[in-house]
Amino acid sequence: MASSEEDGTVEEKENNNKRRTKSALATAWLTFYNIAMTAGWLVLAIAMMRFYIQKGTHKGLYRSIARTLKFFQTFALVEVGHCAIGIIRTSVIVTGVQVCSRIFMVWFITNSIRQIQNEESVILFLVVWTMTEITRYSYYTFNLLHHLPYFIKWARYNLFIVLYPLGVIGELMTIYAALPFVRRSGIYSMRLPNKYNVSFDYYYCLIIVMLSYIPLFPQLFFHMLRQRRRVLHGEVIVEKDD
Numbered sequence: 001m002a003s004s005e006e007d008g009t010v011e012e013k014e015n016n017n018k019r020r021t022k023s024a025l026a027t028a029w030l031t032f033y034n035i036a037m038t039a040g041w042l043v044l045a046i047a048m049m050r051f052y053i054q055k056g057t058h059k060g061l062y063r064s065i066a067r068t069l070k071f072f073q074t075f076a077l078v079e080v081g082h083c084a085i086g087i088i089r090t091s092v093i094v095t096g097v098q099v100c101s102r103i104f105m106v107w108f109i110t111n112s113i114r115q116i117q118n119e120e121s122v123i124l125f126l127v128v129w130t131m132t133e134i135t136r137y138s139y140y141t142f143n144l145l146h147h148l149p150y151f152i153k154w155a156r157y158n159l160f161i162v163l164y165p166l167g168v169i170g171e172l173m174t175i176y177a178a179l180p181f182v183r184r185s186g187i188y189s190m191r192l193p194n195k196y197n198v199s200f201d202y203y204y205c206l207i208i209v210m211l212s213y214i215p216l217f218p219q220l221f222f223h224m225l226r227q228r229r230r231v232l233h234g235e236v237i238v239e240k241d242d
C-alpha cells in the first residue's frame, strides 16, 4: 500500500518535471520566434520608409521588399503549428484562416501578378500588416518576458479596430485590380480540352475568395473584440470549440 502511494508520488513528480521542461522549452522557442518576427517586420518597416524617402514614390516599393515579406509572412505558418500542438491557446481555424489568407495574398496575388505590384492598395495592406505585426509580436515577446508596457498591450487590443478593416480594404482592392490581368493571361487556370479533362478558372476562384471575406472577416474581427474584452477589461469569455 505504502509502496503504491510512493510510486504514485514518484510518477506525479516525474510528470510534473516533464510538463515543466516542456513548458520551459515552449516558452524559450516562443520567445525566440516572437523576437525574430518582431525584428523581421521592423526590417520591413525600415526598408519601406527608406525606399519612400529615397525615391519619393511607392512605385517599385513592393519589388524592393518582396523577398523579406515572402519569407516572414510564410514563416508565420509555424503559428498554425503552435496552435495544433497546443503551446498556444488559440483556435487552429482562426489562426489558419488569418495566416493562409495572408500567404495567399502574398504568393498567389501580389507576387504572381506583376502588373498590380505598384497599386496603392498594395502599399495600404503592407503598411497595415507591418504596423499590426510589429505590435502583435512585440506584445507576445514582452508578455512572455513578464515585462509588458501598458501602451503595447493597449495598441495590440485597440489598433486592430481600425487596422483590420483597412487591411481588408487594401486586400480586396488588390484582388479586384488583379481580376482583368488574371482573365487576360489565364494564369493558374486550366481550360478544356486537356488530358486531365479538368477545368479550373482562377478568375472565378478569386471572385469566390473575395466573397468569402463576407462570412470570414467578421468572425476574425469579433474574435479579436472578445480577446480585447478579456485582456483589457478582464471579462471571462467562453469560446466555442473548433
Ligand SMILES: CCCCCCCCCCCCC[C@@H](O)CC(=O)SCCNC(=O)CCNC(=O)[C@H](O)C(C)(C)COP(=O)(O)OP(=O)(O)OC[C@H]1O[C@@H](n2cnc3c(N)ncnc32)[C@H](O)[C@@H]1OP(=O)(O)O
Binding pocket: 030, 034, 079, 088, 089, 090, 091, 094, 095, 097, 098, 099, 100, 101, 102, 104, 128, 129, 132, 136, 140, 143, 144, 159, 160, 163, 164, 165, 166, 167, 168, 171, 209, 212, 213, 216, 217, 220, 223, 224, 227
Ligand atoms: C487559401 C485561400 C484563403 C482565402 C481566404 C479568404 C478569406 C479571408 C478572410 C480573412 C481576412 C483577413 C484579413 C487580414 O489579412 C487583414 C489584416 O490582417 S489587416 C491588419 C490587422 N490585423 C490584425 O489586427 C490581425 C488580428 N489577428 C490576429 O492577431 C491573429 O491573427 C489572430 C489569430 C486572430 C489572433 O488571435 P489570438 O487568439 O491568437 O489572439 P491573441 O493574440 O489575444 O492570443 C491569444 C493567446 O495566445 C497567446 N499567443 C498567441 N500567439 C502567441 C505567440 N506567437 N507567442 C506567445 N503567445 C502567443 C497570447 O499571448 C494569448 O495568451 P493568453 O490567453 O495567455 O493571454
